[in-house]
Amino acid sequence: MIIDINFIGLIIASIMASAVPLILASCGELITERSGVLNLGVEGMMIIGAISGFALMTVTGSLIIAIFGAMLAGVLISTIFAFLTQTLITNHVATGLALTIFGIGISAMIGKNFVGIPGKEFPVLFEGLKNTIPLLGPILFGHSIVFYFAFALPFITSYFLKKTKIGLIVRAVGDSPESASNQGINVRLVRYACILYGGAMSGLAGAYLSMIYTPQWIENMTGGRGWIALALVVFSTWNPIKILIGAMIFGGLTIIQFHMQAIGVRIPVQFLTALPYIVTIIVLVVISRDSRKIRLSTPSSLGKSFHKDN
Amino acid sequence: MHKFLIRSFVSSLVLLFTLTVAAIAKDVKAAFVYIGPTGDHGWTYQHDVGRKAVEAAGFKTTYVEGVPESADAERVLRQLANSGHDIIFTTSFGYMNPTNKVAKEFPNVKFEHATGYKREHPNVSTYAARFYEGRTILGTIAGTMTKSNVIGYVASFPIPEVIRGINSFTLAAQKVNPNIKTKIVWAFTWYDPGKEAEAAKALIDQGADVIAQHTDSTAIVQMAEKAGVYAFGQASDMDKFAPKAVLTSVENNWGPYYVDRVKAVANGTWNQKDTWHGIGDGMVVISGLDSQMPGDLQAKVKKLQADLASGKVHSFTGPIYDQKGNLMVAEGKTADDGMLAGMMTYVKGVEGDIPK
Numbered sequence: 262m263i264i265d266i267n268f269i270g271l272i273i274a275s276i277m278a279s280a281v282p283l284i285l286a287s288c289g290e291l292i293t294e295r296s297g298v299l300n301l302g303v304e305g306m307m308i309i310g311a312i313s314g315f316a317l318m319t320v321t322g323s324l325i326i327a328i329f330g331a332m333l334a335g336v337l338i339s340t341i342f343a344f345l346t347q348t349l350i351t352n353h354v355a356t357g358l359a360l361t362i363f364g365i366g367i368s369a370m371i372g373k374n375f376v377g378i379p380g381k382e383f384p385v386l387f388e389g390l391k392n393t394i395p396l397l398g399p400i401l402f403g404h405s406i407v408f409y410f411a412f413a414l415p416f417i418t419s420y421f422l423k424k425t426k427i428g429l430i431v432r433a434v435g436d437s438p439e440s441a442s443n444q445g446i447n448v449r450l451v452r453y454a455c456i457l458y459g460g461a462m463s464g465l466a467g468a469y470l471s472m473i474y475t476p477q478w479i480e481n482m483t484g485g486r487g488w489i490a491l492a493l494v495v496f497s498t499w500n501p502i503k504i505l506i507g508a509m510i511f512g513g514l515t516i517i518q519f520h521m522q523a524i525g526v527r528i529p530v531q532f533l534t535a536l537p538y539i540v541t542i543i544v545l546v547v548i549s550r551d552s553r554k555i556r557l558s559t560p561s562s563l564g565k566s567f568h569k570d571n
Numbered sequence: 572m573h574k575f576l577i578r579s580f581v582s583s584l585v586l587l588f589t590l591t592v593a594a595i596a597k598d599v600k601a602a603f604v605y606i607g608p609t610g611d612h613g614w615t616y617q618h619d620v621g622r623k624a625v626e627a628a629g630f631k632t633t634y635v636e637g638v639p640e641s642a643d644a645e646r647v648l649r650q651l652a653n654s655g656h657d658i659i660f661t662t663s664f665g666y667m668n669p670t671n672k673v674a675k676e677f678p679n680v681k682f683e684h685a686t687g688y689k690r691e692h693p694n695v696s697t698y699a700a701r702f703y704e705g706r707t708i709l710g711t712i713a714g715t716m717t718k719s720n721v722i723g724y725v726a727s728f729p730i731p732e733v734i735r736g737i738n739s740f741t742l743a744a745q746k747v748n749p750n751i752k753t754k755i756v757w758a759f760t761w762y763d764p765g766k767e768a769e770a771a772k773a774l775i776d777q778g779a780d781v782i783a784q785h786t787d788s789t790a791i792v793q794m795a796e797k798a799g800v801y802a803f804g805q806a807s808d809m810d811k812f813a814p815k816a817v818l819t820s821v822e823n824n825w826g827p828y829y830v831d832r833v834k835a836v837a838n839g840t841w842n843q844k845d846t847w848h849g850i851g852d853g854m855v856v857i858s859g860l861d862s863q864m865p866g867d868l869q870a871k872v873k874k875l876q877a878d879l880a881s882g883k884v885h886s887f888t889g890p891i892y893d894q895k896g897n898l899m900v901a902e903g904k905t906a907d908d909g910m911l912a913g914m915m916t917y918v919k920g921v922e923g924d925i926p927k
Contacts, residue, residue: 268776275772279765369608376610379789379812475764475790477812480608482788484763515766519773522756522923523723530757530926 270399272516277400278474279512280505281411282307282466282483286490287497287504288414289462294494295422296455297435299564301357302342304487305364306460310335310467312368315478316375324383328407328468335464336457338364343456346566347449353564361487369480380476405473407465414462415501422501431455435560438567448567463487496545499558503545511541599837601625601829602656603634604647606663611762613787613806614823618662618685621825628830630837640665648673652680658836660829661685664730671695681841683832686732688912693843698828701849702732703739703911704879705821706783707886708857708872709803710743712818713751713781715868716801720750723774723782725767725791726757729926731914733785738918739886740783745920753921754779764790775800792817808858819872820858827853847908851880887911892919 286303293300314331318324342360345351386409387402394401422428430451433441438448470486471478489511497503514537521533549555603622607615615636626632633656638647644666651659652673658681661670667687674682674692682692686699713722722744726733741753754777756770768790771782775794781801784791789812795802796813804810804820828846835841848854857876860869878884887906891899893916900906906914917925 271776275769275776279769282765369610372610376616377612377807379793470765475768475788475793477612477764477789477793478610479612479762479764479788480610482764484760484765486765516769516773519756519758519770520777523754523773523777523779525754525923527924530759534757534759 266396267399270396272520274399274404276509276513276516277412278404278408279516280508281408282469282474282486283490283493283508283511284411284414284505285407285466285469286463286487287493287508288418288501289459289466290491290494291418291499291501291504292422292431292462293455293459294563295435295499295560296431296452297438297560297562297565297567298346298452298456299353299357300339300342300360300456300459301354301491302339302360302364303459303463303491304483304485305361306335306338306463307364307467307470307483307487307490308368308481309338309364310464311471311482312372312375312467312478313464314468315380315471315476316371318381318472319375319378322381324381324472327472328465331468331472332461332464335460335462335467337460339456339460339463342460343453347452347456350566350568353566365481372478372480375478376480378478380472380478383473383476405469407469407473411469412505415505418501432560435562438562442567452567463490466490493541493545496542496549498545498549498555499560500549503548506548507541507545510544511537513537514540599658599833600631600633600656601833601836602651602659603632604638604644604651604659604661604663604666605634605636606638606640606665607762607787608636609634611787612789613762615662617806617823618660618825621829622660624826625829625833628834630833638666640669642669644669645673648682649676652677657681658683658833658841664732681832681836688845690843690845696832696844696846698844698846698848700823700825700854701847701886702821702823702855703735703886704849705855705857706736706740707743707879707884708875709783709819709821710740710745711747711872711875712803712864712868713740713783713801714744714746714748716818716864717744717748717751717781719778719780720748720752721778721780722751722753723771723777723779724753724755725770725774725782725784725786726755727761727786728759729757729915731912734917734925735911735914736785737921738914741920742886742891742918751920755921755923757926758786760786762787764788767791768794771795771802772798789813804858810858810861815863818861818864822856822858824854824856849879850876851882893917894919894921 310331313334314327317330318327345356346353383405385403390402391398434448434451442448493504493507497507518533605615609619622632635647638644660683662685664686667689670682670684671689671691674695682695684697687697744751758766758770767786771791771794775798782795783803784805789809792802792809792813795816801818802816804817806823808820810817885905889900889904890902893899
C-alpha cells in the first residue's frame with residue numbers, strides 16, 4: 262500500500278469525476294424546485310440524455326452534436342412534464358414518477374440497437390499539466406469540459422439565485438406564485454423555463470455517464486443516480502454549494518469504501534456499501550440545522566399546482 | 572367442374588400436408604424468463620443469443636425480461652405456461668422456488684432452471700455452466716502477465732458461483748506465479764457501469780495491473796484500457812471495448828443446449844436432467860487470445876484449454892488449502908461437484924474475508 266501525495270490526488274480526482282453527474286442533475290433540479298415545481302423525473306431525464314448522447318455520438322460521430330443533442334433530449338422530455346403539470350395542471354408527483362418510468366422504457370427501446378458498441382474517447386483538457394504539480398495536478402488537470410462545467414455550476418447557480426433579477430423572479434414564483442402573478446410575472450412561463458432547464462442539466466448528466474464516465478450504452482445505466490440527485494437537493498436544503506459538498510461526500514465514500522476493501526480493512530462490506538448513503542444524509546442534516554435559513558431557502562409552494570383564474 | 576374438384580382436392584391435400592409438417596416442426600413453443608434487460612450485454616444478453624439460436628432452428632420463442640425473483644416470477648411463469656408454451660427456461664438462480672412451484676401445477680410443461688439445484692418434479696431440469704474452468708485459464712494468464720504481482724478482482728455477490736470463480740482463478744494464478752495476491756472488491760451489483768468502473772479504478776490505484784471481473788458490464792475493461800492495465804471480458808467477447816486491455820474473454824454459450832432441449836421436447840425425448848457443462852461441451856467458450864501474450868503462454872493456454880475440455884486437468888486438484896491452512900482437497904484428489912456447488916470459503920492466497 263503506497264500512500265504518496267499523488268495517490269491522494271488520484272483518489273480525489275476519481276471522487277470528483279464520480280460526483281459530476283450528481284452535481285449536474287441536482288443543480289438543474291434545484292432551479293426547477295426553486296420555481297415551485299417538484300419534478301421526480303430526474304432519473305428518466307438522465308437516462309434519456311444517456312441514450313440520446315450515446316446514439317448521436319455513434320450515428321453522427323460528432324461529440325458536440327451528441328452533448329447538445331442529449332441536453333435537447335432532456336429539454337424535450339421535460340417539455341412533456343411541463344405541459345402536463347403547468348398547462349393541464351396535473352399532479353407533480355404522479356407526473357414525475359410517470360416521466361421516470363417512461364424515460365427508462367423509451368431509452369431501452371431506442372437503445373436496443375446501441376448495445377455492445379464501444380464509445381468514443383472524449384477529449385480531456387490540460388492533460389500535459391497533470392504531472393507538473395504534486396497532489397493538485399491530477400485534481401485540476403486532464404478532465405473533460407463537462408467536468409469543469411459541473412464544478413463551476415453550483416457557484417453559478419448560487420450567484421444566479423442570489424444576485425440576479427431573473428434569479429429573484431424564479432424564487433418569487435416558487436415561494437408565492439400568487440404574489441408573483443399579481444406583480445405581472447408570467448408564472449407559467451417562468452416555471453416552463455425552469456423545468457426545461459432542469460431537463461437540459463439532467464440530459465447532460467446522463468450524457469456524461471454514457472459518453473465520458475463509462476463510454477457505452479446499457480439499459481438502466483444511470484443506476485438510480487437520478488434519485489440520489491433528487492435526495493441531494495432536499496437534504497442540501499436547496500443550497501447549490503451544499504449540493505456540491507453532498508455530491509463529493511457521496512462519491513467520495515463510494516470510492517473510498519472500494520479502496521478500504523482493496524486494502525483489506527476488516528469492516529463488513531455491507532456496512533461499507535451503505536456508508537455513502539448514511540454519511541451523506543447525516544452530514545447534510547448536520548450542516549443544515551439552522552431552521553431559519555431552511556425556511557428562507559425552501560420554496561414554500563413546492564409541488565403545488567398554480568392555477569391562475571382569469 | 573370435375574377438373575376443378577380434383578384440383579381443389581389435391582391442393583387442399585397439399586395444404587393439409589404442409590400444415591401438418593409445419594405443425595410437427597414448429598408447434599413447440601419455448602419461453603425464456605430473464606432477470607435483466609436483454610440490453611445488458613452480459614448475462615441476459617447471452618441467454619437471449621441462445622434464444623435466437625432456438626428461433627433460428629425453426630421454433631417459436633417468447634421472452635419476458637426484467638422479471639423480479641419474487642412472487643412476480645410465479646405470475647409470469649403461470650401466464651407463460653397457460654398460454655401454450657411447451658418448455659420454459661428460467662435463467663436466474665432466484666427463480667428456483669417459483670419454477671418448482673409452477674411446475675407442479677403444469678405437469679405437461681417442461682421447465683428448465685439455470686444455475687439451480689432443485690428438481691422437485693419430473694418436469695423440472697436444471698442446467699449451469701462450469702465458468703470456473705474459464706477462470707482457471709484467466710488465472711493462468713493473469714499470473715503470467717502481472718508485473719506488480721497484485722491482481723484485482725471485482726466481484727458481485729458472495730454466492731458459491733462467485734467464490735468458486737475467485738478460488739479457481741487464484742489457484743491457477745498461484746500455480747504459475749506463487750507470489751501473486753488476489754485483491755477482491757465487492758461491488759454488490761451485477762451491473763452498474765459507474766460503480767464497476769469505480770471499483771476497478773480503486774484496484775488499479777492500489778497497484779493491480781491485471782483486473783478480473785465477475786460483474787457484467789464493459790465498464791471495467793474500459794477502465795483498464797484507460798489506465799493501461801490488462802483485463803478479461805465477462806460473459807461475451809469484450810475485446811472491441813478495450814482492444815489493448817482485454818487479453819481474452821470467457822463467453823457463455825447457451826445456444827446449443829437450448830436448441831437441444833427444445834428439439835427434445837419436439838421429438839418427445841425430453842427427460843429430467845441436471846446439466847453442468849464446461850469447456851468440453853462448448854457451454855464455456857474462450858475467445859481469441861490477444862497477441863500481446865507471449866507465444867509460449869498462448870501455447871500453454873491452448874493446451875490447458877484442451878486438457879480442461881478432455882477432463883485431463885481439473886480446476887480444483889489437490890492439495891488445496893483454505894485461508895487458515897486447513898486442507899480442503901487432498902493431494903491427487905479433485906473437488907467433487909457437491910463441494911463445488913456449495914463452495915463458500917476462500918482458498919489460501921485470496922486476501923480478505925467473504926462478506927457475510
